[in-house]
Amino acid sequence: MEIVVNHLTRMYPGYICVAGVNTSTWQHIRPVLNGRLSTSLLAANGGPFAMASHVDLGSVQYRGCPPEVEDYYFSSQNVRAIRILPPEEFWELLQHIARRSIVEIFGSAIRSYGKGCVVEVETGEASLGCLIPATQPKLFVNSFGSVRVGVTDGTSTLDLSVTDVRLCEVDHKTLKMGLINQINSRMQRGTPVILSIGLTRSWQKPGDTKEWHWLQVNNIHLKDSVV
DSSP states (O other): OEEEEEEEEEOSTTEEEEEEEETTTOOEEEEEOSSOEEGGGBGGGTSSBOTTEEEEOOSOEEOOBTTBTTEEEOOTTSOEEEEEOOHHHHHHHHHHHOBSOHHHHHOTTOEEETTEEEEOTTOOSOSEEEEOOSSOOEEEEOTTSOEEEEEEOSSOEEEEEBOBGGGBOTTSSSBOHHHHHHHHHHHHTTOOEEEEEEEOOOBOOTTOSSOBEEEEEEEEEETTBOO
8 A cells, every 4th residue: 555644743752653645545544553653664764754755555454443444554564665745746635635624524523622622432434634724824832832723624713732743853842943933934924734634542631531532733734845
């Protein structure tokens, strides 16, 4: 199976999550292992995965269940990087798969919760997608030092966590403030933007009564720029 990577997410230090678009079906695919994906799989560390990379995963086995219907087991030993798509080609791919509504991406199971959105465990139609915002998003760092984005699809106005691996140094903690400010400035000037969005694995927020899958922004894509 071949994919083009359009989700590249930082997890705990040393680990990442990767997803891409199947080049045959245009559906999102999340390659998974029995354990977590190590940062050794990043192209910067000699691995196959980078933003906009066209990758052959080799043989895969489906293991999806709602809402993570995109999950496929793969062998990290069989992955082969083919090429990096140029910005114009990558942007065309994003435009082809992007939608303008959060509900259109995730289905009726997603609902507002506080300043964000959630999906109940073992429900939902998808956990990955790309959104064309109704207005320019605002990227910022909150008082806790977390990267956030204010975004609306015209129906829901949200304050979401941003887990774009490119916005942190290799320790996954130190923020690249220059890059964050540059991206926000470009968006405020009107540069077209598409957001890779996704649901977290289920977890219970401190003080909450149950586990949810939480909506987050995995990556921010600006026209004519892979970074």
